[in-house]
Amino acid sequence: MEPILELESARLLLRQWRDEDLPDFAAMCADPQVMRYFPATLSRLESASLIGRIRGHFAEHGYGLWALQRKDSGQFIGFTGLGVVGFDAPFTPATEIGWRLAREHWGLGYASEAAWTALRCGFDRLPLKEVVAFTTQTNLPSEKVMQAIGMHHDPENDFDHPRLDVDHPLRRHVLYRISREQWLQTLHG
Numbered sequence: 001m002e003p004i005l006e007l008e009s010a011r012l013l014l015r016q017w018r019d020e021d022l023p024d025f026a027a028m029c030a031d032p033q034v035m036r037y038f039p040a041t042l043s044r045l046e047s048a049s050l051i052g053r054i055r056g057h058f059a060e061h062g063y064g065l066w067a068l069q070r071k072d073s074g075q076f077i078g079f080t081g082l083g084v085v086g087f088d089a090p091f092t093p094a095t096e097i098g099w100r101l102a103r104e105h106w107g108l109g110y111a112s113e114a115a116w117t118a119l120r121c122g123f124d125r126l127p128l129k130e131v132v133a134f135t136t137q138t139n140l141p142s143e144k145v146m147q148a149i150g151m152h153h154d155p156e157n158d159f160d161h162p163r164l165d166v167d168h169p170l171r172r173h174v175l176y177r178i179s180r181e182q183w184l185q186t187l188h189g
Helices: 019-029 043-060 110-124 138-148 180-188
Strands: 012-015 064-070 074-083 094-103 130-136 172-179
Touching: 012 074, 012 110, 019 043, 019 074, 019 094, 043 074, 064 110, 074 110, 094 110, 110 130, 110 138, 110 180, 130 138, 138 172, 172 180
Parallel strands: 094 130
Antiparallel strands: 012 064, 064 074, 074 094, 130 172
16 A cells, blocks of 8 residues: 555644654653653653654654644644554454644544544545554543544543553543544544
8 A cells, every 4th residue: 555645634634754853852752741641751862762662653654653743833833643553452453543742733523533634534535444543541632632533432442541650640541532433423423
């Protein structure tokens, strides 16, 4: 499959990563507020390594986490995209949708807009039958994005994240799902 290198929404460009994205990305991943629902902030080296893994996912699967750029300013603001879930759980194998935005771009609808664009790609251009999303049970802002793009909470499949220690406060995760059929129903009301 030919890699999907770029997507567009009304206000955003979802594009391939550039080397010049690293300073802004590293600053975002070092922000304790941005990373409050993750086990730890990331160093510049860890952020660079994450970009490398994202690029590897694109090379292997033809899609991944696109860098987000505002059309009006050209500014890098975070990422949104699709990825193969990298751990075993009752709902895997699966493709997840995810996002992370720099704090100054919160509350403007960018996460939902970009996530909807990525979801549309997953069902229009990729042969995906379902997309999942998950987050720690305290991350209500991400749950609101999941709901805004038509995903439904699947409480029977909420889970303890296998990469977090048993006593870690972020270990319990909620699972959301949307099938191609549900997405089509959302489109056509």
